[in-house]
Amino acid sequence: MKKTLLLGCLLLVLAPVVSYGFFNLPPLPPxxxxxxxxxxxxxxxNGMKPVTFSHWIHRQEHTCRVCHFELEFNxxxxxxxxxxxxxxxxLHCGAPGCHDGKTVFGHEKPHCEKCHNGNRASGKEKFAEVSARLPRAGFGNKIDWAKARNKRLIIPAHYLTLKPARDVKFTNKLMLEAEWPNVPPAYFPHKSHIQWLDCNNCHPDIFNIKKKTTKHFxxxxxxxxxxxxxxxxxxxxPMDDCKACHPGIKSK
Ligand code: HEC
Ligand code: HEC
Ligand code: HEC
Ligand code: HEC
Ligand code: HEC
Known part of the structure; x- marks a missing residue:
């Protein structure tokens, strides 16, 4: 009993003050x-410039599920x-309802360079207008996409032809307690994720389907x-937003 009490006190003293600056985070683009x-x-x-692809442009119209489940982009x-x-x-970019030459520009000669332009910043001129219309966040695109979706300021299509199964609705919010002492737990809200993703996007490849069983998490x-x-x-x-996952940690 005494021993565990001592150990407990020691851990409390040694436990780092976890805050924003605790981890080395990768640099963020504008x-x-x-x-x-x-x-x-x-x-x-093959003699073409690299293809530019912007998530913030596309996710206003389609959820991740459409491209990363139905259209099988990795x-x-x-x-x-x-x-x-x-x-x-x-297939891929040319799927019906996408760059098929009817819905939006397709794969004909005059359009090649709209995609093959080697410019990561392409579409930049439209960004100010989009971000002014949507709720702000501290990091990444500095757009609160979850809020934008909940307030129906954007209504991205959730499928092209393959509807999600109706009976698969799992909205539990999981509390994931860290293995370290004194670290405020992370929360994982299923609800905010299944608005964008299919269960298959995460289970079983990224996460086990039983709380606190994913190894080396x-x-x-x-x-x-x-x-x-x-x-x-x-x-x-991005990971810089500690508070979004661990409400108890101080973000920058
Ligand atoms: C319109 C289609 C489309 C939508 C919608 C879309 N993605 Fe993507 N995503 C892609 C394509 C295309 C790639 C690149 C795939 C490749 O090169 O093999 C990609 C790549 C990625 C990558 C890898 C990035 C890297 O640096 O390696 C991640 C992570 C990702 N997407 C997550 C998401 C998430 C999360 C959403 C929803 C918020 C989403 N995507 C919505 C098409 C899409
Ligand atoms: C809607 C976007 C888009 C348009 C428009 C487009 N492409 Fe592409 N293209 C892609 C993507 C994405 C890839 C895959 C790039 C990679 O992996 O390097 C690709 C790959 C290619 C490749 C390399 C692979 C292969 O098939 O040999 C060539 C060549 C190519 N495109 C030619 C063209 C030409 C020519 C045009 C115009 C007639 C065109 N593309 C229009 C998106 C587009
Ligand atoms: C963005 C990723 C993601 C998506 C999408 C997702 N899950 Fe999960 N799920 C998780 C994580 C993370 C855990 C916890 C794993 C751990 O702690 O090891 C989890 C755990 C679970 C658990 C176990 C809960 C418990 O209390 O043990 C069930 C059941 C589950 N998910 C079902 C689903 C279903 C059904 C869907 C689709 C409607 C879904 N999940 C979509 C990430 C996801
Ligand atoms: C996208 C969600 C997310 C963000 C953002 C995030 N974390 Fe975490 N963090 C987690 C999860 C999940 C765990 C592991 C919980 C478990 O063990 O099941 C974790 C664990 C931890 C731990 C415990 C040690 C470890 O490695 O498991 C610390 C310390 C921590 N986070 C600090 C931070 C700090 C500081 C930030 C901001 C710079 C941050 N986290 C941002 C999700 C997040
Ligand atoms: C397959 C992609 C994916 C994975 C894996 C994933 N998320 Fe997310 N998460 C998203 C997307 C997309 C959103 C919507 C907001 C955005 O894009 O910034 C989101 C939103 C959230 C939100 C904000 C919810 C809200 O309503 O404001 C939290 C918290 C969160 N994720 C935590 C986690 C944690 C913790 C993990 C790991 C256990 C995790 N996420 C894994 C894609 C993912």
Missing amino acids: PEEYGNLLINRTSEK MKVNTTEITEKTNKAG EMARILKGEFCGVCHLSVAF
């Missing part, structure tokens, strides 16, 4: 470039086998792009 990608798996090898740049042929055949790994870091480093609000 808000209008957060979530913008240059796709160049094969473009330059959540890692340059890993999906997108070609001019697949696009022209109605810790900040060091998250900051390397695993677990929450699959999305919360590059597209969803």
Whole structure:
């Protein structure tokens, strides 16, 4: 009994004061470039400039589920086998309702450079107008996308043809207690995620489907792009926003 009490006191004394500056976070691009990608798996090898892709432009109209589940884009740049042929055949960017030449510009000669322009900042001129219309956040695009969605300031389509199963509604908010002492817990709200994602986007590849059973679930790994870091480093609000996940931690 005495021993555990002593150990407890020791831990309290040694426990670091966890705050914003505790981890080395990767540098952030300017808000209008957060979530913008240059796709160049094969473009330059085939004499074309890399393709620009902007998440903030696209996510106003479609949820992540549409592209990362229905259209089978991977959540890692340059890993999906997108070609001019697949696009022209109605897959990937060329899916019906997308860059099919009817809904929005397609894959004909005058349009090549709208995508193949090698410019990560392309679309920049539209950003001020979009961000002025939507609620503010501290980091990333500096847009509170969850709020924008809840207030129906944007109404992104959740499917093209493949509706999510109606009976799959899981809205539990999980409290994920850290393994370290004195660290305010992180919360994971299912509700805010299934507005954007399919269960399959996370289960079982990224997370086990039982609370606190995912192995090596810790900040060091998250900051390397695993677990929450699959999305919360590059597209969803970044890891800098400690408070959004750990309401008890001080953010910058
Ligand atoms: C809506 C966006 C978009 C438009 C418009 C577009 N492409 Fe692409 N294209 C892509 C994407 C995305 C890739 C995959 C890039 C990569 O992985 O490097 C790609 C890949 C390619 C590739 C390399 C792979 C392959 O098929 O050999 C070529 C060549 C290409 N496109 C040519 C064209 C030409 C020519 C045009 C105009 C006639 C065009 N593209 C229009 C998005 C587009
Ligand atoms: C209109 C289609 C589209 C939508 C909507 C979309 N994405 Fe993407 N996303 C892509 C494409 C295309 C890539 C690049 C894939 C490749 O190069 O293999 C990508 C890549 C990513 C990556 C990898 C980034 C990197 O640096 O490697 C992440 C993470 C990601 N998306 C998350 C999301 C999240 C979260 C949402 C919803 C908020 C979302 N995406 C919405 C098309 C989309
Ligand atoms: C953005 C990622 C993400 C999405 C999307 C997601 N989940 Fe989860 N889910 C999690 C995480 C994280 C955990 C906790 C894992 C852990 O602690 O090891 C979890 C845990 C669970 C659990 C276990 C809860 C408990 O108390 O043990 C169930 C059941 C579950 N999810 C069902 C679903 C269903 C059904 C969907 C789709 C409607 C879904 N999840 C979508 C991330 C996600
Ligand atoms: C597959 C992508 C993905 C993964 C993995 C993921 N998230 Fe998210 N998360 C999102 C998206 C998209 C949003 C919407 C807000 C945004 O884009 O900034 C979001 C929003 C949130 C919100 C804000 C909810 C609100 O209503 O304001 C919290 C909190 C959150 N995530 C915590 C987590 C935690 C904790 C984990 C890991 C256990 C995690 N997320 C894993 C994509 C993801
Ligand atoms: C996207 C959500 C998210 C954000 C943002 C976030 N964390 Fe975490 N954090 C987590 C999750 C999830 C865990 C692990 C919980 C568990 O063990 O199940 C965690 C764990 C921790 C731990 C415990 C040690 C460890 O590595 O597991 C510390 C300390 C911590 N976070 C500090 C921070 C600080 C400081 C920030 C801001 C710079 C921050 N976190 C931002 C989700 C987040």
